[in-house]
Amino acid sequence: xxxxxxxxxxxxxxxxxxxxxxxxxxxxxxxxxxxxxxxxxxxxxxxxxxxxxxxxxxxxxxxxxxxxxxxxxxxxxxxxxxxxxxxxxxxxxxxxxxxxxxxxxxxxxxxxxxxxxxxxxxxxxxxxxxxxxxxxxxxxxxxxxxxxxxxxxxxxxxxxxxxxxxxxxxxxxxxxxxxxxxxxxxxxxxxxxxxxxxxxxxxxxxxxxxxxxxxx
Amino acid sequence: xxxxxxxxxxxxxxxxxxxxxxxxxxxxxxxxxxxxxxxxxxxxxxxxxxxxxxxxxxxxxxxxxxxxxxxxxxxxxxxxxxxxxxxxxxxxxxxxxxxxxxxxxxxxxxxxxxxxxxxxxxxxxxxxxxxxxxxxxxxxxxxxxxxxxxxxxxxxxxxxxxxxxxxxxxxxxxxxxxxxxxxxxxxxxxxxxxxxxxxxxx
Numbered sequence: 001x002x003x004x005x006x007x008x009x010x011x012x013x014x015x016x017x018x019x020x021x022x023x024x025x026x027x028x029x030x031x032x033x034x035x036x037x038x039x040x041x042x043x044x045x046x047x048x049x050x051x052x053x054x055x056x057x058x059x060x061x062x063x064x065x066x067x068x069x070x071x072x073x074x075x076x077x078x079x080x081x082x083x084x085x086x087x088x089x090x091x092x093x094x095x096x097x098x099x100x101x102x103x104x105x106x107x108x109x110x111x112x113x114x115x116x117x118x119x120x121x122x123x124x125x126x127x128x129x130x131x132x133x134x135x136x137x138x139x140x141x142x143x144x145x146x147x148x149x150x151x152x153x154x155x156x157x158x159x160x161x162x163x164x165x166x167x168x169x170x171x172x173x174x175x176x177x178x179x180x181x182x183x184x185x186x187x188x189x190x191x192x193x194x195x196x197x198x199x200x201x202x203x204x205x206x207x208x209x210x211x212x213x214x215x216x
Numbered sequence: 217x218x219x220x221x222x223x224x225x226x227x228x229x230x231x232x233x234x235x236x237x238x239x240x241x242x243x244x245x246x247x248x249x250x251x252x253x254x255x256x257x258x259x260x261x262x263x264x265x266x267x268x269x270x271x272x273x274x275x276x277x278x279x280x281x282x283x284x285x286x287x288x289x290x291x292x293x294x295x296x297x298x299x300x301x302x303x304x305x306x307x308x309x310x311x312x313x314x315x316x317x318x319x320x321x322x323x324x325x326x327x328x329x330x331x332x333x334x335x336x337x338x339x340x341x342x343x344x345x346x347x348x349x350x351x352x353x354x355x356x357x358x359x360x361x362x363x364x365x366x367x368x369x370x371x372x373x374x375x376x377x378x379x380x381x382x383x384x385x386x387x388x389x390x391x392x393x394x395x396x397x398x399x400x401x402x403x404x405x406x407x408x409x410x411x412x413x414x415x416x417x418x
């Protein structure tokens with residue numbers, strides 16, 4: 001049943017197959033494209049600040065898919081039907097987390113290449129940026145899932161989730177962008193550790209949230 | 217359906233919605249092959265009862281005992297609105313390892329709609345699609361919340377027929393509906409009989 005569910009969730013969320021799911025990646029590249037227009041074509045300045053812009057773009061792109069991530073399937077009665085078939089909410093949310101990350105993490109890392117070209121980020125900096133996003137996006141996905149599940153039963157949930165994600169994502173942003181400034185690997189280790197902890201917590205937190213949402 | 221015989225019983229059940237007590241001291245037991253028609257005005261607690269029976273809502277007091285796989289049909293079909301009906305149903309048939317999806321589709325006259333996205337279906341068509349999902353599940357205990365709403369006369373007859381067949385195969389059906397169903401031997405439960413009396417509420 002889990003394999004069936006993962007296939008269904010991926011079809012829902014994956015760019016170009018699901019409903020408007022390519023949007024976060026397009027948004028991400030668009031921000032990277034706008035930045036040189038705003039600060040001018042100074043290659044040095046771009047290279048110094050570009051990494052931080054990419055991180056902020058990634059963080060904002062992570063907010064976009066949240067609206068449909070959980071609330072839609074609650075309204076559909078989809079989780080109710082899975083529950084009747086004996087599946088735990090935690091398992092549903094673990095599958096959802098994998099599908100959500102796969103549909104936005106790796107595409108974002110790939111989109112970093114054109115974004116980096118626009119921002120004159122090269123060599124080792126690009127490498128640290130790409131690795132940082134690869135280990136940081138699971139954490140962003142986990143925060144996003146928790147927030148989407150918590151706000152699913154609220155009418156203004158979509159607007160609220162953006163506000164909630166930003167402070168929670170700060171540690172990932174600080175260490176991820178910090179790794180670029182200092183060109184070190186240790187900060188990346190911190191990003192990976194934060195991500196791991198969030199990924200471990202997310203299915204339980206989100207599972208409890210949709211269980212609570214069902215009661216009213 | 218060779219599994220152990222299904223059962224559905226509640227003892228001294230009370231449910232709340234928000235702060236309001238909907239019903240209390242509700243007890244019944246359904247044997248294999250039994251059908252029960254639950255009636256009550258809007259807001260009397262039919263849907264709440266069904267969700268409590270399904271284990272989707274914690275009752276305020278009392279206990280629910282159920283044996284056998286549960287099938288729930290309510291106003292939410294669980295079908296992806298963006299997918300063509302055939303693919304949306306195929307997901308549930310695959311999850312349930314459903315028997316003979318083609319036969320089920322034909323039975324509910326859904327074959328011609330297989331390519332139509334679920335969101336374009338009419339209320340009645342969606343209801344029939346939800347029945348297809350329910351049949352594919354081959355659950356022993358059916359909980360049906362307003363299964364007849366939105367259906368035309370022919371489809372309403374079909375629903376009665378499906379419930380009769382289900383009960384003939386020792387299945388249990390509990391149906392909350394405003395419309396009458398043609399199922400012989402069906403018991404009747406008026407949920408208003410269990411509404412809290414005014415003086416108790418004060």
